[in-house]
Amino acid sequence: MSQQQYFHQGSACALPIDNVDTDQIIPKQFLTGISRDGFGAALFYDWRYLDDGAPNPDFVLNQPQFQGVSILVAGHNFGCGSSREHAPWALAQFGFKVVVASSFADIFYRNCINNKLLPAQVSTTDLKRLTAVCEQRAEAIKVDLEQQQLVLSNGEAIPFSIASSDRDQLLDDCDFIGVAEQHLDAIDRYENDRATTVPWFMPLSFTV
Amino acid sequence: MGMTLYEKIYDQHQVAQLNDSTDLLYIDFHFIHEVTSPQAFAGLKQAGRTVRNPVATLATMDHNISTQNRRIDGAGEVSQQQLTALQKHCREFQIPLIDITHRDQGIVHVIGPEQGITQPGMTIVCGDSHTSTHGAFGALAFGIGTSEVEHVLATQTLPQQRAKNMKVQIDGQLPMGVTAKDVILAVIGRIGTAGGSGYVVEYCGSAIESMDMEERMTVCNMTIEMGAKAGLIAPDEVTFSYLQGRPRAPSGDQWQRALARWKTLKSDADAVFDKTVHIDASSIRPQITWGTSPEQVMAVTERVPDPANFPATEQQRSVAKALEYMGLTPGSLLQDYPVDVVFIGSCTNSRLVDLRQAAAVVKGGRVAPHVRALVVPGSAQVKREAEAEGLADVFRAAGFEWREPGCSMCLAMNDDIVPAGKRCVSTSNRNFEGRQGRLARTHLASPAVAASAAIHGYLSTNPLVSGEGLI
Ligand code: SF4
Numbered sequence: 314m315s316q317q318q319y320f321h322q323g324s325a326c327a328l329p330i331d332n333v334d335t336d337q338i339i340p341k342q343f344l345t346g347i348s349r350d351g352f353g354a355a356l357f358y359d360w361r362y363l364d365d366g367a368p369n370p371d372f373v374l375n376q377p378q379f380q381g382v383s384i385l386v387a388g389h390n391f392g393c394g395s396s397r398e399h400a401p402w403a404l405a406q407f408g409f410k411v412v413v414a415s416s417f418a419d420i421f422y423r424n425c426i427n428n429k430l431l432p433a434q435v436s437t438t439d440l441k442r443l444t445a446v447c448e449q450r451a452e453a454i455k456v457d458l459e460q461q462q463l464v465l466s467n468g469e470a471i472p473f474s475i476a477s478s479d480r481d482q483l484l485d486d487c488d489f490i491g492v493a494e495q496h497l498d499a500i501d502r503y504e505n506d507r508a509t510t511v512p513w514f515m516p517l518s519f520t521v
Numbered sequence: 522m523g524m525t526l527y528e529k530i531y532d533q534h535q536v537a538q539l540n541d542s543t544d545l546l547y548i549d550f551h552f553i554h555e556v557t558s559p560q561a562f563a564g565l566k567q568a569g570r571t572v573r574n575p576v577a578t579l580a581t582m583d584h585n586i587s588t589q590n591r592r593i594d595g596a597g598e599v600s601q602q603q604l605t606a607l608q609k610h611c612r613e614f615q616i617p618l619i620d621i622t623h624r625d626q627g628i629v630h631v632i633g634p635e636q637g638i639t640q641p642g643m644t645i646v647c648g649d650s651h652t653s654t655h656g657a658f659g660a661l662a663f664g665i666g667t668s669e670v671e672h673v674l675a676t677q678t679l680p681q682q683r684a685k686n687m688k689v690q691i692d693g694q695l696p697m698g699v700t701a702k703d704v705i706l707a708v709i710g711r712i713g714t715a716g717g718s719g720y721v722v723e724y725c726g727s728a729i730e731s732m733d734m735e736e737r738m739t740v741c742n743m744t745i746e747m748g749a750k751a752g753l754i755a756p757d758e759v760t761f762s763y764l765q766g767r768p769r770a771p772s773g774d775q776w777q778r779a780l781a782r783w784k785t786l787k788s789d790a791d792a793v794f795d796k797t798v799h800i801d802a803s804s805i806r807p808q809i810t811w812g813t814s815p816e817q818v819m820a821v822t823e824r825v826p827d828p829a830n831f832p833a834t835e836q837q838r839s840v841a842k843a844l845e846y847m848g849l850t851p852g853s854l855l856q857d858y859p860v861d862v863v864f865i866g867s868c869t870n871s872r873l874v875d876l877r878q879a880a881a882v883v884k885g886g887r888v889a890p891h892v893r894a895l896v897v898p899g900s901a902q903v904k905r906e907a908e909a910e911g912l913a914d915v916f917r918a919a920g921f922e923w924r925e926p927g928c929s930m931c932l933a934m935n936d937d938i939v940p941a942g943k944r945c946v947s948t949s950n951r952n953f954e955g956r957q958g959r960l961a962r963t964h965l966a967s968p969a970v971a972a973s974a975a976i977h978g979y980l981s982t983n984p985l986v987s988g989e990g991l992i
Pocket of ligand 1: 583584628629630649651867868869927928931932949950
C-alpha cells in the first residue's frame with residue numbers, strides 16, 4: 314500500500330447521461346486561452362448556467378446537497394468527441410478527483426491519466442446501483458486504487474478496472490516525458506535506421 | 522499468423538517497451554494548431570526542454586481564425602492572442618508555420634494530405650481528434666491531448682498500448698447520389714458512438730476501393746465519431762497517384778523506393794480481426810442526423826424516431842432529450858422543418874470533390890430567402906481550384922457566402938455561429954449540443970443534401986429522389 318490508504322476520499326454526485334462529450338464538459342468559447350488554468354468555473358457551462366449567466370438551479374452541481382463533491386458518477390462513453398485536454402483540466406480544477414463511468418472515450422481517458430484524474434470503469438449494473446445511491450444525496454466514497462474498488466458509506470465495495478500501467482502513472486510522481494527520455498539512445502538509433510529505411514520520411518529542411 | 526495493417530505499422534514504429542502493455546512508438550509527423558498547443562509549449566519551457574525534431578512538425582492556424590478575411594485580428598482579440606502565441610512559439614522552436622496569410626493555409630487535415638506530407642505507413646498525430654482523416658492514406662493517425670503534444674514535441678515519441686482490430690468491409694455499388702459522407706454516417710449509425718472504442722478500424726471492400734482519396738478522407742475523418750482510435754485504408758494505386766508530384770511527396774529514386782515499400786502495407790489475407798462488420802453499399806441511402814450524437818442518424822426519407830420504440834429506458838430518455846433539444850416531433854418527416862442555416866465546410870467535407878457535389882445540386886438554383894448559406898473551403902488551394910473551375914461562381918450566384926478557409930461553423934470558435942434555436946444543415950462531423958452555438962440545432966449530412974436543403978429551404982428533400990446532384 315502506498316503512503317496513504319486511499320487514492321481519494323470524498324463525496325459523489327451523479328450525472329446519469331450517456332455519451333457526454335467534451336464540448337459539454339467545456340464548451341469551445343473557453344478554449345481561447347493559452348494557460349492551463351481557469352477552466353473550473355466553465356465546467357459543464359451550458360448545463361450549469363442559464364442564458365443570463367445565473368446558475369441553473371436544476372443542474373446537479375448547483376444543488377446545495379452536492380456542494381463540495383469530488384467524485385462524478387457519469388454514464389456510458391463519457392468524454393467522447395474532441396481531444397481537448399481542457400475537459401480533464403476543467404473537471405480537476407472544479408475539484409473532481411475521480412470520474413466513474415461504464416466506459417470512457419479513449420482520448421479523454423488518456424488525458425485523465427496524464428492529469429492524475431482517475432477514470433474508474435465499472436460494470437453497467439454497478440453503475441446503475443451507484444447512480445441510484447448518489448442521485449438524492451452526496452454519497453461518501455473511499456477510492457481504493459490498490460484494490461481497485463469504491464467503498465460506499467455502508468461498507469459495500471464496488472470494483473472498478475484500470476490498467477496496471479495507468480494505475481502506476483496515477484500513483485507515481487515521475488514525469489511522463491522523463492520516462493521516454495530514459496530511452497533517448499533507442500530513439501536516436503531508431504532515427505538513424507530510418508534515415509536508410511524510409512529516408513523520404515525525414516525532411517532535412519522544411520521551409521514554408 | 523498474418524498481421525493487420527495496423528499491427529504492421531505499429532511494429533515498424535516501436536522504439537522501446539515501457540512495461541507489459543505499453544510501448545514507446547516513434548511519431549513520424551506531428552501537426553499542431555493554435556488551440557491545443559500553447560500549454561504544451563509552456564510546459565516544454567517550464568521543464569527546460571526543446572523540440573526534438575522541428576521539421577517533423579507543421580503548425581497551422583485554422584480553428585480560431587476569421588473566415589471573412591485573412592487578418593490575424595480578424596476574429597477578435599482573444600483569438601489573436603492564441604495566434605500570436607503560435608507564431609512566437611514556432612519562431613522560438615523553429616517549427617515551420619503555415620501562417621494565416623500563407624498561400625497554402627487551411628484546415629490542418631486538409632493541408633497535410635494536400636501538401637503530400639501524409640504518406641502511407643507513417644505515424645501521424647495532432648492535438649485534434651479528427652487526425653483520423655490521415656488514415657485514408659494507410660497512415661496510423663490519431664488525435665492526442667495537450668500533454669501528449671508536449672511529449673511528442675520533446676521526444677518525437679508517444680507511449681502507446683496496442684488497440685484491437687476491426688474490419689469494416691463495404692462491398693457493392695453505392696446508389697446514385699449516395700456519397701462517402703452517407704457511407705460513414707450509415708456506418709456510425711450501425712456501430713454506434715462507442716462501438717469503435719479500443720479499436721483501430723480498417724475499411725475495405727469494393728465500395729471503398731472505388732472511392733477517390735478525398736472521399737476516403739471523409740470516411741476516415743469521422744471514424745473518431747464511433748470512438749475508434751484511428752481509421753485506416755490500405756494504400757493502392759489511387760493513393761499513389763494522388764501523392765505523386767505533391768510538394769512533400771518523395772520524388773525521383775526515392776519515389777520508386779517509397780512505392781515498393783508502400784505496396785507491402787496491407788493486412789495479410791490470414792490476418793485476424795477482433796471484429797468484422799459487413800455492409801452492402803447498395804443498401805445505403807442519403808443520410809441525415811436527427812439527434813445530438815452522430816449515431817442518431819437515418820435516411821433522409823425516414824421518419825423521426827419515437828422514443829417509445831426504443832427498448833431500454835436509458836435509450837428512451839436520451840432519444841427524448843435529443844428530440845427536445847432538436848425541436849423535432851416523433852414520427853414527423855424532416856422535410857416539413859424549415860432550415861435557417863446551411864454550412865458546407867469542415868475537415869469532413871470541404872475538399873474539391875465535396876464542393877463539386879454541392880455545386881452540382883445548387884447549379885441554377887437560388888438559396889431560399891429565409892436561409893443563410895455559406896461555403897467555407899478547406900484550404901486556400903481548394904479555394905483557388907474551386908474558383909478556377911467556376912464552382913465559386915455557382916455558389917455566389919445562388920446566394921451562398923463564399924469564405925476564406927478555416928474551421929468556421931464546424932465548431933463556431935470564431936464569429937460563424939448558428940444562433941440559439943436555429944436549425945442548421947451542416948457537412949461537418951459533430952451534432953453535439955451547442956457545438957455550432959449555444960442551443961443551435963445541427964443536422965449532419967453530405968454536401969449534396971446540405972446544398973439541397975439550402976435551395977429548398979427545408980430539411981432534406983432527397984437529392985436521390987428529386988434527381989438532383991446526379992454526378
Ligand atoms: S473542421 Fe471542425 S472537426 Fe475539423 S479540425 Fe476544424 S474544428 Fe475540428
